[in-house]
Amino acid sequence: xxxxxxxxxxxxxxxxxxxxITLAARFGAPILSTDSRQFYRxxxxxxxxxxxxxxxxxxxxxxxNHEVAEHYTCGDYERDALALLDELFRxxxxxLAVGGSGLYIDALCEGLDDLPEADxxxxxxxxRTWKEEPQKLLAQLQALDPGYYERxxxxxxxxxVRALEVCLKSGAPYSTLRRGKPQQRDFNILKIGxxxxxxxxxxxxxxxxxxxxxxxxEAEARTLYPLRHLNALQxxxxxxxxxxxxxxxxxxxxxxxxxxxxxxxxxxxxxxxxRDAQVHxxxxxxxxxMIALIGGICD
RNA sequence: GGUGCCAUAGCUCAGUUGGUAGAGCAACGGACUGAAAAUCCGUGUGUCCCUAGUUCGAUUCUUGGUGGCACCA
Numbered sequence: 001x002x003x004x005x006x007x008x009x010x011x012x013x014x015x016x017x018x019x020x021i022t023l024a025a026r027f028g029a030p031i032l033s034t035d036s037r038q039f040y041r042x043x044x045x046x047x048x049x050x051x052x053x054x055x056x057x058x059x060x061x062x063x064x065n066h067e068v069a070e071h072y073t074c075g076d077y078e079r080d081a082l083a084l085l086d087e088l089f090r091x092x093x094x095x096l097a098v099g100g101s102g103l104y105i106d107a108l109c110e111g112l113d114d115l116p117e118a119d120x121x122x123x124x125x126x127x128r129t130w131k132e133e134p135q136k137l138l139a140q141l142q143a144l145d146p147g148y149y150e151r152x153x154x155x156x157x158x159x160x161v162r163a164l165e166v167c168l169k170s171g172a173p174y175s176t177l178r179r180g181k182p183q184q185r186d187f188n189i190l191k192i193g194x195x196x197x198x199x200x201x202x203x204x205x206x207x208x209x210x211x212x213x214x215x216x217x218e219a220e221a222r223t224l225y226p227l228r229h230l231n232a233l234q235x236x237x238x239x240x241x242x243x244x245x246x247x248x249x250x251x252x253x254x255x256x257x258x259x260x261x262x263x264x265x266x267x268x269x270x271x272x273x274x275r276d277a278q279v280h281x282x283x284x285x286x287x288x289x290m291i292a293l294i295g296g297i298c299d
Numbered sequence: 300g301g302u303g304c305c306a307u308a309g310c311u312c313a314g315u316u317g318g319u320a321g322a323g324c325a326a327c328g329g330a331c332u333g334a335a336a337a338u339c340c341g342u343g344u345g346u347c348c349c350u351a352g353u354u355c356g357a358u359u360c361u362u363g364g365u366g367g368c369a370c371c372a
């Protein structure tokens with residue numbers, strides 16, 4: 001029987017976790033997280049990791065399995081997740097992948113091109129140059145990879161710096177290393193998107209932030225405060241709390257900003273997922289229809 | 300009750316010596332390959348409170364309302 005990865009995606013707060021528990025129970029499937037923040041320990045409240053009951057209801061993978069101080073990238077994720085899937089598919093015909101990080105989902109389903117890893121020293125140097133003489137970096141990129149220079153968002157330091165980083169480390173133009181062709185996986189992929197009317201989604205997000213505060217987000221953030229400069233903590237829910245701790249904003253303002261920034265994040269996710277024509281969209285309550293769809297494809 | 304000030308975008312406000320208007324924030328749209336809950340780009344969404352005048356033309360000036368604020372009673 002063909003192995004199938006059912007990918008459950010959607011904006012933050014759409015109810016992916018609850019859906020995944022229902023589907024996992026129905027199919028006896030394990031759950032692999034595709035969330036770029038939930039795999040850190042100590043961030044359970046702010047990243048809305050599955051709770052104890054949900055974790056007990058189905059085997060979860062890539063949840064709280066890394067330290068906040070670890071530098072973990074989508075490249076690491078692709079490698080680890082594929083290895084893990086290989087193992088899971090020995091025991092299961094169906095595995096669920098659940099989360100909202102579009103880039104990580106793409107890394108899992110289509111693979112990343114074979115590009116050099118980030119080099120911290122080089123990156124730091126490029127970032128410094130960007131701050132002082134951005135024109136210099138742009139000129140350098142234009143010389144090393146004129147094609148990409150034309151296409152890239154030249155106002156976005158992350159794009160420019162990464163492209164240069166790849167050019168310098170590989171000795172080849174960034175764009176020639178970007179084949180952009182999806183890699184063939186040895187399992188089937190079925191993408192299920194969870195969606196809600198905008199107003200409802202935003203109301204759920206607001207409510208969930210209040211629930212996070214009630215569940216101890218402030219205390220959790222306080223524990224993580226000394227680590228606030230780490231990448232793992234460049235995250236909605238924590239940054240705003242850190243600003244509150246620094247005295248820049250009040251607690252109420254922090255809560256409002258977390259709500260606003262979560263809504264903006266949800267919008268960005270919606271834009272990203274909207275481009276993927278493979279996604280079958282459902283409301284969070286339509287688990288019966290999802291089960292029928294999955295059953296029809298797997299049997 | 301009297302006097303004065305104010306009324307312009309979702310909010311706070313600017314402005315038009317009379318030619319139907321613009322900032323910040325919010326909102327909305329988009330991009331995205333090893334930092335991605337990150338990072339970046341784009342868009343003004345408007346009975347200029349109502350009414351009657353003056354005028355070729357009024358959001359702008361004048362009359363009378365309405366609402367708000369302040370002061371005096």
